[in-house]
Amino acid sequence: MRTVSRGRVWPVLALPGLWLAAFFLLPFAIVAKISLSESATAQPPYRPQLAGILDAAAWRAFLEGLGFDNYRLLVADDLYWSAGLSSLRIAALSTVLLALIGYPMALAIARAPERWRPLLVALTVVPFWTSLLIRIYAWIAILKPEGWLNGALIGAGLIRTPLSILNTEAAVLIGIVYAYLPFMxxxxxxxxxxxxxxxxxAASDLGASPLRAFWTVTFPLSLRGLAAGALLCFVPIVGEFIIPDLLGGSDTLMLGRTLWSEFFANRDWPLASAVAVAMTLILVGPILAHRALEARRAEGRA
Amino acid sequence: MIDRSGTAAAERAPLISLDRVTKRFGRALAVDDLSLSIRDGEFLCLLGPSGCGKSTLLRLLAGFETPDAGRILLEGRDITREPPHRRPLNIMFQSYALFPHLSVAANVGYGLRWLPLTRAERRDRVAEMLRLVQLEELAERRPDRISGGQRQRVALARALARQPRLLLLDEPLTALDRRLREETRTELKALQAKLGTTFVTVTHDQEEAMGMADRIAVMERGRLVQAGSPREVYEVPANRFVASFLGEVNLISGRVLDRADGLLRVQTPLCEQAVMVAAPQGRDPAEGDLVQVALRPERIGLLHGLAGDAPNAFAAEIVAETYLGATLHLRVRVADGSLLRVAAGPATATGRVGRTVRLGFAPSAATILD
Structure with missing residues (x-):
C-alpha cells in the first residue's frame, strides 16, 4: 500500500479525529474519572469534586480522593465476574448462531439473479423501519406462554403444555439473533x-463437487466479510441491555443490565462507570485482533 | 456409436461431438441447432464476432450450461447433463479465474486434490506442470504478485494438471499485450503438439485463429457457417460473411455468362470483357445467375505495361497508397467507379497516386459466392 505524506493526510483525518475526541475520548475520560471516585449522597452522587481549577491545594485533595477501590470491588465480587463471563458467552453463542443463519442468507442473496439482489438486500434492512423497542415487545407477544408461538405449537398438536421461553436465556438469544441479523x-x-x-x-471444472468448491473457494474468500460481521455483532451484543432486560429472566446476567442497575437502581455512579470501563477494555481485545488480521492480509496483498 | 471393429474407423471417430445443440437465453438464440465433431488430438478454433455464440458453445462443452435441445457426446457417451466436475476436460478462463487465496503451486495443484494420488505424486505433478510453463521460481507467490503473462501460464498449468482429454481455452490471448500474444500463440501451438491433448480455443481474432489452429470453425449468429483448415476457410470461404471475417476481401457482383472446362465466364463491372473464375465446388450457378466474385487484395497483381490481353486484366486508377513495409496497400478505382483494395509486394513502386495501372488475377485466385 502506498503511504501518503503526513502533511497531506492531516487535514483529512482532522474531522473524524475531532469527532472522536469530542464524542468518544472526552466522555470516556469523564467516565474513567468517575470510576475512580467513590459514591456519596450528594449531587452529583460521587466524590471527590474538584473545588477550584486554579487552586493547587484543591487539585491535590481531588487527586488524593481518587482510587481504584471500585475496580478492586469488581474483581473481588463474583457477581461482576459472572455477569462479564455470561455476557461474553451469550455474545459468542449468538455470534455463532448469527453466522450459521446469516451465511446461507447472504449466500442466497449473492447468488440470486442480479435484478433481485437490491430488493433482497432492502428486505433484510426493512425491520429497521420500526423501533427496536417495539420489535422486542412484539417478541414478548410471540414468546409468552399464551403467545402466538405456543398457540401455534399447541394448535398443531406438537405440544400439550406451553413452553416457557420468555424470561429465559433462550428468549434472549432469539431476540439478539433476530435484532442483529442484518449486521451479519x-x-x-x-x-x-x-x-x-x-x-x-473453475473449482468445479477442476473436479470439485459443489460442496468442496464451497469449502475450498467460496468460504475462505468470504472470511473477511465473516470477521467483519462477527465483530459488528459481537461487540454491541456484549453490552446489550434492552433485549436481555425485556426478554431475559432474573437469572440472565449481562454486563449491560448490571451496569444499568448499578447506575439507576443503586445510584452508584462510580461502580457503574468502572463496569463500563472494564467492558470497553474487554472489547478492545477482539477489535485489535480483527485489525491485526486485516493488517496481515493487507501486507500479503500489497 | 463408435465402431471398434476397424482401427481406421476408431481413428476417425470424434473425441467429442455436438449433435444438433440449441441453447437459448430468454428469447435470444445463443447456439442454434449446431452440430460439430472435434477430433482427438486436433487444435480447433471457434472463430466469430462477439455474440456469435462461441463462448456459449465452450461453456456447454465445459458443462456450465445445459443445452435446451441436442446432445453432447464424449467418445460416444452422452455427457449432455453431466456436471462440470465429472467431465474429463478442463477449461482455461479468459479472466484466468486463479484462486486469489492460494499460491501459484496450490492453484496448479487444486484439481489434483480430488484425484486418488499420494502426496508425493501430487507434488511431483505440480512441479512438472510448473516446469512445463517455466514458473518453478514463482511456486509460492500469490496470483496478485505475478505479471499478466505469468498468470496466463499458471492458468494453463492448472488446467493441464489433471491431464484432461480436452482442453478448452476461452480467448486465451486476449488479456495479454500484443507482443506477448504472438509469442504465447507459438508456445501454445508447440505445447499442444508436444502433449497431443485436444485443444479447443475460442477467439474473435482471425489472425490468432489462423496462427494456432489445425481447423477453424467459423460461427455466425449461433450457427456453424464453415469448418475447415485455415487455408480452406481463407481461400474457399463458404459465404460472404466468412470471406470478409477472415481477412480483407473485394466483393464484385457479376452475372454468369456460361461455363467451360471448370471455369465460369462472369460479366463484371471491372472491364468490358467477361472475367474467368474457377467454378465453385458443390454448387453450380446457372447461366444468368447473379453472383459475387470474392477476390483477396493480395491475389490481385499489377501487370507491367498497359497493353497486352492477359486474362482477367483490367485498368484502374490508384487513389491511395499505404506503405506498410512488407506490403503496399493500394486503393484503386475501376471503370464503374467502385473501389478495390490491392495488396502489392514490397518492391512495387510508390508515389503513383492518380496514375492508371493495369491489374489482373488468375482464375483460381477468385471465389464465386452466392
Whole structure:
C-alpha cells in the first residue's frame, strides 16, 4: 500500500479525529474519572469534586480522593465476574448462531439473479423501519406462554403444555439473533457478491463437487466479510441491555443490565462507570485482533 | 456409436461431438441447432464476432450450461447433463479465474486434490506442470504478485494438471499485450503438439485463429457457417460473411455468362470483357445467375505495361497508397467507379497516386459466392 505524506493526510483525518475526541475520548475520560471516585449522597452522587481549577491545594485533595477501590470491588465480587463471563458467552453463542443463519442468507442473496439482489438486500434492512423497542415487545407477544408461538405449537398438536421461553436465556438469544441479523448478513453479502463467479466454475471444472468448491473457494474468500460481521455483532451484543432486560429472566446476567442497575437502581455512579470501563477494555481485545488480521492480509496483498 | 471393429474407423471417430445443440437465453438464440465433431488430438478454433455464440458453445462443452435441445457426446457417451466436475476436460478462463487465496503451486495443484494420488505424486505433478510453463521460481507467490503473462501460464498449468482429454481455452490471448500474444500463440501451438491433448480455443481474432489452429470453425449468429483448415476457410470461404471475417476481401457482383472446362465466364463491372473464375465446388450457378466474385487484395497483381490481353486484366486508377513495409496497400478505382483494395509486394513502386495501372488475377485466385 502506498503511504501518503503526513502533511497531506492531516487535514483529512482532522474531522473524524475531532469527532472522536469530542464524542468518544472526552466522555470516556469523564467516565474513567468517575470510576475512580467513590459514591456519596450528594449531587452529583460521587466524590471527590474538584473545588477550584486554579487552586493547587484543591487539585491535590481531588487527586488524593481518587482510587481504584471500585475496580478492586469488581474483581473481588463474583457477581461482576459472572455477569462479564455470561455476557461474553451469550455474545459468542449468538455470534455463532448469527453466522450459521446469516451465511446461507447472504449466500442466497449473492447468488440470486442480479435484478433481485437490491430488493433482497432492502428486505433484510426493512425491520429497521420500526423501533427496536417495539420489535422486542412484539417478541414478548410471540414468546409468552399464551403467545402466538405456543398457540401455534399447541394448535398443531406438537405440544400439550406451553413452553416457557420468555424470561429465559433462550428468549434472549432469539431476540439478539433476530435484532442483529442484518449486521451479519450485510457485510457477508458485500464480500460474497464481489466474488468472480468464474472462481466457483473453475473449482468445479477442476473436479470439485459443489460442496468442496464451497469449502475450498467460496468460504475462505468470504472470511473477511465473516470477521467483519462477527465483530459488528459481537461487540454491541456484549453490552446489550434492552433485549436481555425485556426478554431475559432474573437469572440472565449481562454486563449491560448490571451496569444499568448499578447506575439507576443503586445510584452508584462510580461502580457503574468502572463496569463500563472494564467492558470497553474487554472489547478492545477482539477489535485489535480483527485489525491485526486485516493488517496481515493487507501486507500479503500489497 | 463408435465402431471398434476397424482401427481406421476408431481413428476417425470424434473425441467429442455436438449433435444438433440449441441453447437459448430468454428469447435470444445463443447456439442454434449446431452440430460439430472435434477430433482427438486436433487444435480447433471457434472463430466469430462477439455474440456469435462461441463462448456459449465452450461453456456447454465445459458443462456450465445445459443445452435446451441436442446432445453432447464424449467418445460416444452422452455427457449432455453431466456436471462440470465429472467431465474429463478442463477449461482455461479468459479472466484466468486463479484462486486469489492460494499460491501459484496450490492453484496448479487444486484439481489434483480430488484425484486418488499420494502426496508425493501430487507434488511431483505440480512441479512438472510448473516446469512445463517455466514458473518453478514463482511456486509460492500469490496470483496478485505475478505479471499478466505469468498468470496466463499458471492458468494453463492448472488446467493441464489433471491431464484432461480436452482442453478448452476461452480467448486465451486476449488479456495479454500484443507482443506477448504472438509469442504465447507459438508456445501454445508447440505445447499442444508436444502433449497431443485436444485443444479447443475460442477467439474473435482471425489472425490468432489462423496462427494456432489445425481447423477453424467459423460461427455466425449461433450457427456453424464453415469448418475447415485455415487455408480452406481463407481461400474457399463458404459465404460472404466468412470471406470478409477472415481477412480483407473485394466483393464484385457479376452475372454468369456460361461455363467451360471448370471455369465460369462472369460479366463484371471491372472491364468490358467477361472475367474467368474457377467454378465453385458443390454448387453450380446457372447461366444468368447473379453472383459475387470474392477476390483477396493480395491475389490481385499489377501487370507491367498497359497493353497486352492477359486474362482477367483490367485498368484502374490508384487513389491511395499505404506503405506498410512488407506490403503496399493500394486503393484503386475501376471503370464503374467502385473501389478495390490491392495488396502489392514490397518492391512495387510508390508515389503513383492518380496514375492508371493495369491489374489482373488468375482464375483460381477468385471465389464465386452466392
Amino acid at each position: 448478513v450485510l457485510p457477508l453479502y458485500g464480500s460474497l457478491e464481489r466474488h468472480d463467479r468464474a472462481l466457483v466454475e
